[in-house]
Amino acid sequence: MSIETMGLRESKKRETRQSISDHATRLFLEHGFEDTTIAEIAAAARVAKKTVTNYFPHKEDLAFDHHEEFVASLADAVRSRAPGESALAALRRVFTASIEAHDPVAGFAGPDFVQMIAKSPTLTNRLRDLHDLREEALEGVLADATGAEPGGIAPRAAAALLGTAHRVLFGRIQELTLAGEDDARIAAVVSGAAEQVFDLLEPALGGYATA
Structure with missing residues (x-):
């Protein structure tokens, strides 16, 4: 795998992670943390639930992104x-x-x-x-x-x-x-x-x- 390909892959991962985080934050603010599900976040970010949990193993990590x-x-x-x-x-x-x-x-x-x-x-x-x-x-x-x-x-x-x-x-x-x-x-x-x-x-x- 070339360095350029690896760079593009890492860039895509960062974009996906940020997208999930942004959608999660929006939903948390709109509906509250307790009432927002991982499935709803996945649907909003247009990824699978497993993708969400791969990037954020715990739901709380979606709120505390840093x-x-x-x-x-x-x-x-x-x-x-x-x-x-x-x-x-x-x-x-x-x-x-x-x-x-x-x-x-x-x-x-x-x-x-x-x-x-x-x-x-x-x-x-x-x-x-x-x-x-x-x-x-x-x-x-x-x-x-x-x-x-x-x-x-x-x-x-x-x-x-x-x-x-x-x-x-x-x-x-x-x-x-x-x-x-x-x-x-x-x-x-x-x-x-x-x-x-x-x-x-x-x-x-x-x-x-x-x-």
Whole structure:
């Protein structure tokens, strides 16, 4: 198989995946997550049900299309920190940039989408699971960065503190979105909140896991 053929095949896969995701999101917003079936999504995207589940093994993955990026986000921020930069400083810098960019991974998903999550017990539970998985991924990177033993308490505690900080800020973005604030106002409010949150962590973690 030529490189060109492989490239076309991968491009087609990305298009199919995006089409399924777009149709699923539309149906979820129109009818609610719980009341939308995989069969309806497949019909709307003009693919087989098996194709949908091949791309998205779990129905929740159709709603949280960026879940892999979300889970890896904190770990990636620490992994790519600059020389002399601590884990906390890297996470503060990356979070500030995500707020300025109104990044969906940070929580900027729009009122309709946030309302959909709030109304769905399944999605609310899945979001909680994703936060937990993100914290676990961060713990692994912190353990590697500090040379800690597997299961060491220090990276676990640090990941819990840093993960909770991001969880709280994510929740604040959702609260403001549901309250009807626009993205610019949300960014301004959460930017100030983030300064307070990260400042609280500075005495304990300011020098932790410095590159």
